[in-house]
Amino acid sequence: MGVESFRAFRAVTDGESIDRGLTKMTADELPDGALIEVHWSSVNYKDGLAASPTGKVARISPIVPGIDLAGVLVDDAGDLAAGTPVLAHGYDIGVSRHGGFAEYARVPAEWLVPIPDGLPARDAMVVGTAGFTAAMSVIALEDHGVTPDLGPVLVTGATGGVGSTAVGMLARLGYEVVASTGKPAAGDYLTSLGAASVIDRAELAQESKRPLESMVWAGAVDCVGGVTLANLLKKIQYGGSVAASGLTGGNGLPTTVLPFILRAVNLLGIDSVMTPIDRRRAVWQRIATDVRPDGLDRIGHDIALDELDRVLTAILQGEAQGRWVVKVKR
Numbered sequence: 001m002g003v004e005s006f007r008a009f010r011a012v013t014d015g016e017s018i019d020r021g022l023t024k025m026t027a028d029e030l031p032d033g034a035l036i037e038v039h040w041s042s043v044n045y046k047d048g049l050a051a052s053p054t055g056k057v058a059r060i061s062p063i064v065p066g067i068d069l070a071g072v073l074v075d076d077a078g079d080l081a082a083g084t085p086v087l088a089h090g091y092d093i094g095v096s097r098h099g100g101f102a103e104y105a106r107v108p109a110e111w112l113v114p115i116p117d118g119l120p121a122r123d124a125m126v127v128g129t130a131g132f133t134a135a136m137s138v139i140a141l142e143d144h145g146v147t148p149d150l151g152p153v154l155v156t157g158a159t160g161g162v163g164s165t166a167v168g169m170l171a172r173l174g175y176e177v178v179a180s181t182g183k184p185a186a187g188d189y190l191t192s193l194g195a196a197s198v199i200d201r202a203e204l205a206q207e208s209k210r211p212l213e214s215m216v217w218a219g220a221v222d223c224v225g226g227v228t229l230a231n232l233l234k235k236i237q238y239g240g241s242v243a244a245s246g247l248t249g250g251n252g253l254p255t256t257v258l259p260f261i262l263r264a265v266n267l268l269g270i271d272s273v274m275t276p277i278d279r280r281r282a283v284w285q286r287i288a289t290d291v292r293p294d295g296l297d298r299i300g301h302d303i304a305l306d307e308l309d310r311v312l313t314a315i316l317q318g319e320a321q322g323r324w325v326v327k328v329k330r
């Protein structure tokens with residue numbers, strides 16, 4: 001295969017401490033699967049957890065984190081020929097097998113998505129798992145009858161990876177997007193992505209005893225969970241839907257059943273990790289075409305492998321604004 005040694009960002013856990021940084025690896029250290037020359041990866045909240053000793057995400061040590069990767073197939077694999085631009089994300093990648101923060105990776109052929117024509121690999125990684133999750137959320141709202149003419153749609157955690165891409169995707173599809181953020185300085189960024197208005201996340205963060213509030217939003221893309229999700233459910237219009245994917249605000253859900261049984265509100269669960277490959281490829285076709293968010297340039301910030309240590313800490317501290325994309329191939 002001709003891959004003698006390559007650069008990798010690796011994390012080694014020892015009890016409560018972690019040693020992480022750039023190292024050299026050989027192909028023998030990679031698991032079985034189709035060999036990919038990795039050109040781009042990206043940084044997700046889950047990568048921060050996988051590279052932290054208390055994150056409870058990594059199942060192996062040492063691990064090359066990176067749940068997203070994009071590059072070129074080195075040999076024929078499955079239905080794809082050598083040289084095909086491919087991406088892969090989710091499943092066990094960067095969790096219980098080495099992921100995208102290295103110049104080479106091996107991934108089972110049945111997990112591979114050929115990168116759709118016209119979508120540069122960097123843009124695919126600006127989207128990445130976070131944007132794929134946003135696209136699944138938007139498509140779930142569509143599937144449940146949330147259309148742009150029904151009224152505004154809320155996006156929580158709006159400056160983060162899922163949130164930023166969801167704002168861009170919904171705006172592209174013609175929805176009136178209300179972006180909820182805890183970053184007061186991010187208003188211009190969010191309107192540049194297509195948000196019609198911006199609200200302070202504090203408005204949704206206080207627990208209240210009222211089981212229902214005035215109906216405001218036709219739907220919501222929520223990656224925050226917790227009290228925020230419980231509060232926004234109280235304000236969803238009759239028959240509206242909420243796509244829930246995350247827990248940056250907590251994994252509890254202090255709600256009553258009233259939004260569901262009095263207003264026919266739908267709570268739609270979104271999982272990107274185990275999405276079957278046919279569905280995965282179909283969603284990526286939409287990401288490359290009508291659901292592709294405007295402003296991928298503004299959403300993505302390029303970093304090098306040796307900047308990962310800093311960025312993996314920052315994402316766990318809620319500092320993400322858009323998406324950090326890792327330029328792996330020099």
Ligand SMILES: NC(=O)c1ccc[n+]([C@@H]2O[C@H](COP(=O)([O-])OP(=O)(O)OC[C@H]3O[C@@H](n4cnc5c(N)ncnc54)[C@H](OP(=O)(O)O)[C@@H]3O)[C@@H](O)[C@H]2O)c1
Nearest residue numbers: 157158159160161162181182246247248249271272318320
């Ligand atoms: N279900 C799935 O398959 C799937 C896939 C991808 C991600 N996720 C989950 O989705 C969530 C977001 O992922 P991401 O990659 O977008 O992360 P991210 O880039 O770190 O963005 C998360 C955003 O949430 C907001 N936030 C942070 N702390 C908060 C708090 N205490 N209360 C309320 N809001 C807070 C911040 O936005 P503002 O400052 O703008 O409020 C932050 O930028 C994570 O929980 C992740 O695990 C799930």
